[in-house]
Amino acid sequence: MVVHLVGRAHLTMILFIKHIDIEGPGTLGDFFSDRGYITKTIDLGAGDRLPISWDGIKALVILGGPMNVDEEDKYPFLKAEDSFIQEALAQEIPLLGICLGAQLLAKACRASVGKSPQKEIGFFSVELTSAGVHDPLFQGLERKLEVFQWHGDMFQIPKGAEWLASSCGCPHQAMRIGRYAYGLQFHLEITDRSIREWTEEYLDQGDTTLIAQRQKMVDDYQNKKERFKDVADKIYENFLKIIAEKNTTVNAKARL
Secondary structure, three states: OEEEOOOOOOOOEEEEEEOOOOOOOHHHHHHHHHOOOEEEEEEHHHOOOOOOOOOOEEEEEEOOOOOOOOOOOOOOHHHHHHHHHHHHHHOOOOEEEEOHHHHHHHHHOOOOEEEEEEEEEEEEEEEEOHHHHOOHHHOOOOOEEEEEEEEEEEEOOOOOOEEEEEOOOOOOOEEEEOOOEEEEOOEOOOOHHHHHHHHHHHOOOOOHHHHHHHHHHHHHHHHHHHHHHHHHHHHHHHHHHHHHHHHHHHHHHHHO
């Protein structure tokens, strides 16, 4: 288990769940740590176990991975994770699911996850829905956002959830469940290192077309880096506000 205790300016501990070594917190983890938040990373793919208590956990971030949500026989930790996500929802823990994390969130709400109309790898535009424009997670952003994608599946929107963003190739790009739980089909946390590691792991290195695609993604990242970081940081800031709102509500109830 990897534990980061960078600063103690806040009593908020944010728990990250990893499924594979190369898909970590990235810029999202850096953003929280740089602001003095305590973060803990659990790597289920490496054999780490989920905590048995929610004591001290104020927010949950579920990261990506190459597995499908229904591969519980191959990845037994997915079954325990499903129950863990349901507990987080029941306790209204602020939650951010990214790519596979968003699909697991949908699954925990008994919505289906299947093939996306289009497999998306690289930078693509997504557009906020009317609900997304007014949602706290996307405040201060333009309606159209350019984000990084790496997925072949897509979640369905659970009953009662808010549909927040869409794209031509994959209609369901973002959702909110309840007041505090979000799923994003796209990645904000990536770096140029992420792109290089993912392409080495997930693409056929003998395919010259894919090798060219890899270089294009790295070049695109360098060209779009500043704007991409601005979008990511704004969403990260908004998520911190959502965490703070939940903590304020909990503290107010405790004083009654």
